[in-house]
Amino acid sequence: MTDIQQDAEKVFKWGDITTAPGDIPLQSMFALAQRGYTHVLGNEVAAQVAAYKKTEEGKTKSDAELEAYGNEKRKEKLAKILDGSLGVRTAGAPRVTGIDAVMRAIAVERLKGKLESYSKRNGTKVSLPTGDKTVKVLGEDMTRDQLIERELKFNGDKIRAEAERRAKHDADAIEGAEDF
Numbered sequence: 419m420t421d422i423q424q425d426a427e428k429v430f431k432w433g434d435i436t437t438a439p440g441d442i443p444l445q446s447m448f449a450l451a452q453r454g455y456t457h458v459l460g461n462e463v464a465a466q467v468a469a470y471k472k473t474e475e476g477k478t479k480s481d482a483e484l485e486a487y488g489n490e491k492r493k494e495k496l497a498k499i500l501d502g503s504l505g506v507r508t509a510g511a512p513r514v515t516g517i518d519a520v521m522r523a524i525a526v527e528r529l530k531g532k533l534e535s536y537s538k539r540n541g542t543k544v545s546l547p548t549g550d551k552t553v554k555v556l557g558e559d560m561t562r563d564q565l566i567e568r569e570l571k572f573n574g575d576k577i578r579a580e581a582e583r584r585a586k587h588d589a590d591a592i593e594g595a596e597d598f
Contacts, residue, residue: 459495467484521577525566525577529569530546533546533553555568
């Protein structure tokens with residue numbers, strides 16, 4: 419615990435409340451650590467198992483196989499706790515940025531509009547799915563990502579033109595704000 423107490427940069431944060439670890443009595447620090455330990459090895463692993471069960475591969479697994487998967491994930495979490503890498507951010511998959519992010523946002527807007535129009539015409543509320551949910555489009559069950567990709571595939575030129583227009587407008591607005 420000494421190394422944490424000596425590092426003035428390390429504090430606990432929640433909202434606008436910050437507390438230096440050295441200011442927390444050892445008994446309270448242990449209680450916090452125990453709750454975190456239980457959360458990481460229990461809740462976080464349970465969430466990983468639940469997410470895995472929703473995948474194509476996970477749907478076919480038996481309870482014993484799912485338990486083994488959970489045990490493996492728990493071992494991975496424990497290893498991170500013990501080697502000091504728990505909470506250390508690593509490079510993940512690249513996030514969509516720039517014009518591609520604007521294009522996706524426009525595709526979502528267009529899809530929401532189309533589904534809203536469909537809902538009004540047919541009297542059945544249909545909305546853009548989230549998570550692993552799907553919606554039937556032209557006889558095919560499609561996820562949110564599949565719908566977005568389809569929209570970009572068939573209307574990509576129009577969407578790109580709109581994205582570039584918006585990006586230019588935003589850049590002009592930012593540049594104009596600098597004059598104040």
